[in-house]
Amino acid sequence: MMTPLLTAYIGEPGCHTLEFYQRHGGYEALRKALGMTPEAVVDQVKASGLRGRGGAGFPTGMKWQFVDKKSPKPKYLCCNADESEPGTFKDHVLMERNPHLLFEGCLIGCHAIGAKVAYIYIRGEFYHVQQVLEAELAKAREAGLVGRNILGLGFDCEIHVHRGAGAYEAGEETALIESLEGKRAQPRLKPPFPAVEGLYGCPTAVNNVETLCNVPLIIERGADWFAKIGPEKNGGPKLYCVSGHVKRPGTYEAAMSTPLRDLIYDDRFGGGIRGGHALKCVIPGGSSVPVLLPEQLDIPASFDGVAGAGSLLGSAGIIVMDETTCMVWAAENLLHFYRHESCGKCTPCREGGDWLHRILGKIERGEGQMKDLDLLLSIAGNIMGKTLCAFGDAAATPVLSTVKVFRAEYEAHIREGRCTLPAPWRASSRAHAGAH
């Protein structure tokens, strides 16, 4: 098993402090990076094969290379700490327990793209995490690690924490930029991509927290070392968030060669299904990706491995559901989320999400008709690929995936005129649901 790199000390008291971080070699990668040219840093990150940990898995080095360095405008780095994908809670751990690793990653990223300012956009609900970040940032500033003439090496760079105010959509990179500019978090038409016109119309790189936390490791220990952790093109340590019906829900760090089955069943990770129940299905990458069945789990939990099985690694939020779970109810739950969080900019997502949610509610209450199933597929199909950002696809996926895999369950609801799997952990009365 891989020795944890990002989360090695998270259980130790005081591990979030500057003093602890420096005692364990902190900010040495920054010193090393500042001795390299920005191009060399970008090349190193490219060679490592680091892929974005926010969900899309796009190569980070490429993203940085695309930043328009010839532009006379200032460049910006935005750290996406708006962790809002259902089932995802890994960045939360990194920011609360290892904030200086994130700062170091931000500073190296700024050096690489020629930025003088980085904004960490943290979701508003992470108030206690923000307090940790602000306090530690002040200490780093005092110690000459953030601000003017960093480490006495003539590098100026500021890091600021920016608090969001409750919007899932702010996790989309252009919506995040809009929100940073003080507007509604709604996505922009692309191109231009943020690398050309991002924050304030300037070249911008937007990177996830976990992505940036990997950067100091690459600089310190080399691209080859990093690439060799895990399968080809899926190198580096990965944080997995295991939640739902497992015995040991939590954040676990592992190489991407780890079988998905182990992450759920192994005692070092999820520890198996709680209460002696059998596994029904797994959503492996945050709520926006297709479900996998128990027989599909013998794959490496890598970007390519999970994609090969017909789903996506996404944000690595592994939501585990046991046999007591009604899939119509689960789909309705997720569509309630997407209906609520749709920013409303694109009609297919705004109207389609609401429509899907209403039909699912009808079927779940036993008021559905057989023709509703085709209607669900038709609406979801008309959202898929027809919106400015990936949110539309994310909203359509739970419906397309569950109707395909669990069609018999939907049909049973319709035939019997009731929910055929009313689990004891659900409320007996659904009257309160959807009250707002």
Next chain:
Amino acid sequence: MSFHPAMDYGRGRHQSARALPEEGPAFAYTAEARAALEAICARYPPERRKSAILAALFLAQRQQGYLTRNAMRHVAEVIGCTPADVEDVVSYYTMFYTRPVGKYVLQVCRTLSCALMGAERVTAELEETLGIRSGETDARGEFTLIEVECLGACDRAPVVGVNEHWQECQKPEDARALVDGLRRNGAAALTGCHLAVEKK
């Protein structure tokens, strides 16, 4: 090449003239809140004060408990944007309240991971205990109960946000204990975040 032609926004043109009618008590920041806001504005380029609008609204909400139109107009003045811009933002983000809320706002996460662990029952029991429905505030103005979407603590499900703090692994049967604990000890009665090992 740019697909966004440079437009003369924000200098008298392309601006909403919508005026917000009076609502609520007169509002102006305390000197302390105003200073805190200016410190945050300094994080952005001087011509980009609007970036601080969320922070400005949080400060106003902290001062008054919720955001009235009078508060929004004051924020617009201080930030240097139109009241319509402020209203636009307030109506979008879920953490801003435009009506009075209770001393404690209980936010039960209702999204899948929490729901799988019994969040629906947590809400139902809290409704029973408080005698209000989700979305309502009790008569004494002590508790507001709402359901929110994923809070990012799915390994400690079901999680309940309480103002700016957290209660983790909330069991349905412990609704009474949560309410009584808050009445007796305030936020100190909450579990807080399990990651803050220093507090234990």
